[in-house]
Amino acid sequence: MTRYLSLAVTACLVAVAGLSFQRVFGFGPVVPVAAAAAVVPAVLCGLLSGPRKGKDPWPLWISLVLTVVAWAGTVSVTVLRPALSAGTLPQTLREGVLSSWKAILTTLLPAPAEPELLVLVNVVVWLAAFASAELALRTSLRAAPCLPALGVWAVALLLGVDGPGSNAPLAAATVVLVAVLVLVRADGPGSGSESGSGAAWRPLAIGMPAAAVLGAVAFAAAPVVPVSAEPYNPREQVRAPPPLQRDGVSPLDRVGGWLLNPGQVMFTVQSGRDEIERLAVLDRFNGVTWSSTARFVPTGSRVPEGPRPDREHEVEQRITIRDLPGVWVPAPDRPRQVEGLPVVVDPESGALAAAQPLRPGQTYRVDSVVPEWTVEDLAAATVATDAEAKAALELPWGPGAKEPPVQLAEFRRFAEAATRGAVSPLDKAALLAQYLQRFAKYDVTAPPGHGYRQLDYFLAEGRRGTPEHFATAYALLARTLGLPSRVVVGFDGGNRVGDTVQVRSGDVMVWPEIKFERLGWIRFNPLPETGGGSKGNDSVAAGKTEQKLEQAQKNAVSQQRGEEQGNTTEKAPQKPVADNSPPPWWVFASIAGAVLLIGYVFAVLLAPSLRKRRRRAGSPAARITGAWHQALDHLSDVGLSTARTLTAHEVARFGASSVGEDAHGHLRPLADLVNRSRFAASRPDPRAADQAWRHTDALGRLVTAKAGRIRRLRRRLHPRSLKDRRAPAKAQPAKAQPAKAQPAKAQPAMTPTSTPPAKTPAKAPVRRGAG
Structure with missing residues (x-):
């Protein structure tokens, strides 16, 4: 009975270790997989390797062969049931066993609960449960059955380094189960106990509360354990897939056509707050057109965080696709979680794209955290100098060009004249936007195009354009001034019908962004006040977030110039900067001394x-x-x-x-x-x-x-x-x-x-x- 009791404890121990994959997939998909993979081999080993009356246990090789057969049958009817019904079981099983680890390391966590990825959890937990059960039944070593479960922990920790959530409760439960297993096996066969069955259970009865206390101490101490270095991340050793052309036609090239047919409903939004919907981020210019260098990776639902301002607000939206073409998925900046639509995400920009072209009727929910930059944030802003910012300063000559285009010198002179008298990078960015607002007029019939020649015509002769011209001209002029820039395509406004806002093709918007140190990418508006959005009696006004941002930019520039800020907005109180430095050493020494003192008193009593x-x-x-x-x-x-x-x-x-x-x-x-x-x-x-x-x-x-x-x-x-x-x-x-x-x-x-x-x-x- 002691051996069978230890077999049950090892099954629980391996199951808890399997649940540590929750940082990779979440608890929902992992619980049934870990439970089945821990219980089935334990029961099978109990039948084959357990003590029999008057007979020896079956040989180990029989147990090994039968557990392989049982695993193949179990995984086929549980994890791989969709592949079994689709007739792709062999291929899915091979990909899951051989390539699932690499797919997980190139996926933003939590990873999607796809069968070929969950196979890895099933295999690791099954092997550990089989090894632990055999050690518990065939050996008298007390702690040996714990080792396979620790191997499951090692795999789960490596794959879930960047995952959400915490494994501290599971780690505390593991400590308790290890202690219980050692206590159970302390009076098992071979331990030399001659005290009778009653005495054999006394250490277990006494040790169980002590094990629970030990687990509670482990759980309470986990958040305060000092860690002086970042954990090893195997994702750094796996090369991410190269950037792919997700859409044959850039959203920037569609802007002119959408503005000429402004009544087409692109998608609908259900939300209690109006926000700008970002569609595509374009950060590379080759002299002719803008494109994206985003490295999209799969994700189950989570989107990594961007720079965190002092103030921000959350917004939840339910979006239904209508006539929006392509693969770019609209969402406020910056999304945190997407549910209902399989997407890939660019970790740097937070841009979303669908795995397949969008179809009418597709609905998804997106939770976003929209930043609110204050005057204090912007007044202290300096230009970013990281690798992304340096790439956003490139001004290529163009495909096949042997010498720089003559327009670059003209653009530089134009930008310097527009920003004459600026006292800071923020001042330059704001003056350039204000200059373009007064310099040209909004005209949806202007010929499309955003290469060097088209923009030279827009600035020198036409002086009429769409959001495409204003945003791309601003981005190129900013680069000549040393301001890293990019272009974003999205939608602003819409037509409200009941509790739903219909975002139409005429609501398309293009705006430039400048990258600042610590703040990230900040939006600027070079478009004239008369431009942007399809107007109507029931149209939705522009969101308050962008209005606050424009006013904060003006007040920050005024503060930098030493001028008195206007009374249009109330100055936001500055939050104290959080001290993220670790506690001094004597704090941990005091905690350790108190723990030792309490443990000593407990022991001597x-x-x-x-x-x-x-x-x-x-x-x-x-x-x-x-x-x-x-x-x-x-x-x-x-x-x-x-x-x-x-x-x-x-x-x-x-x-x-x-x-x-x-x-x-x-x-x-x-x-x-x-x-x-x-x-x-x-x-x-x-x-x-x-x-x-x-x-x-x-x-x-x-x-x-x-x-x-x-x-x-x-x-x-x-x-x-x-x-x-x-x-x-x-x-x-x-x-x-x-x-x-x-x-x-x-x-x-x-x-x-x-x-x-x-x-x-x-x-x-x-x-x-x-x-």
Whole structure:
């Protein structure tokens, strides 16, 4: 029964280790997979490798072959059921076993719960459950069945480094289960226990609460454990897939056509707040057109965070696709979670794209956190200098060009003239936007195009354009000034019908963004006030977020120039900067000292109780010897030395002088019981053991009344109370003693055999068989 109980504990231990994959897939997909993969092999091993009446267990190779067959059948009807019904089981199984780890490492966590990815969890947990069960049934090593579960933990931690959530509760549960497994196997076969079934369960009954306390301490200490380095991330060793052309036609090239047919409904939005919907981020310019360098990776639902401002607000939207072509998925900036539509995401920009071209009727929910930049944020802004910002400063000559285009020099002169007198990069960016707003007019009939020649015509002659012209011209002019820039295509406004906003083709918007240090990409609006959005009686006004941003930019520029800010907006209070530095070393040292002190007090107070419980267990002879040792412990509280050479009668006289004559009346019969139990021809019966413990308990009450509870507690807190200096000796039958007698005084009192029989002088030689 001990082996089968340890088998159940190992199954639970492996199942908990399998749940640590929740940082990779989430709890929902992992729970059934881990449970089945942990229980089935444990049951199978229990049937094949467990003890049988009068027969040896089946050989290991039979168990190994049958578990492979059982795994193939189980994984086919559970994890790979969709592939089984679709007729692609062999291919999906091969990809899951051989390539799932790489697919997970190139996917934003949580990974989608696809069968070919969940196969990895099933295989790892199954192998660990099989190995743990065989170790539990075929070996007597106490902690050996824990090792496979630790291997599952290692795989899960490596694959879930960047995953959401925490495995601290599961780690605490693992600590508890490991302790329980060791306690269960401590009295299993081969442990040499002879105390009976009742005594075999006592360590488990005592250790279970201690294991629970240990798990609680592990869970409470996990958040405050100091970590001085970032964990190893295997994703850094796996090359991400190269950027792919997700759409044959750039959304920027569609802007002109959408503006000429403004009434076409692109998608609908259900939300309590109006926000700009971002569609595509275009950060690379080759002299002719803008494109995206996004490295899209699969994701289950999560989108990584971007730069965090001091102020932000959350928005939840339910979007339904109508006539929006391509694969770009609209969402506010910056999305955090997408549900209902399989998407891939660019971790840098947060842009979303569908795995397949969008279809009318597709509905998804997107949760976003929209930043709100304050005057204080923008006033301290400096230009970013990272690798992405340097790439956003490139001004290529164009495909096949041998020399720089002449338009670049003209653009640089135009930008310098527009920003003359600027005192900061933010001032340059704001002045350039204001200059373009006054310089050109909004015209949806302007010829499309955003290459060097088209923009030169827009700035030099036409001076009329669509959002495509204003945004791309701003981005190129900003790059000539050393401001890293990119272009974003999205939608602003819409037509409200009930509680739903219909976003139409005429609501398309293009805007430029500049990257600043710590703040990330900040939107600027170079479009004239008369431009943008299809107008109507029921049209939705532009969101408040962009209006606040434009006003904050103006106030920040005024603050940099030393001018008084207008009263159009209330200055936001500056939040104190959070101190992210780790606590000083003495905090952790104090916590460690307090934990050690509490643990020491717990140990010294618990050790005597456990020692007394152990002395009361066993055969009658062992119980009588334990009663004598317990009596000596009681007398230690009133001054009896632990290093002494007193006979039993001298111990009794010491008790009479230190405690009272009543103590002598309990010690003398107790010593006689010990001598008879050790050297008498017949073994003592349980009644003699009960009588010995009655004398010992009565002596303990007398000592407590004499010494006082305070003194006894003070002696219990001494480190010597942790060590049992009088290990119980095994009871032996009576033997013939050597003829040469030994003086009784030479025998230590802690060995009861040194006690002479009653009515024998203390100094007399010890007679044969009398102790």
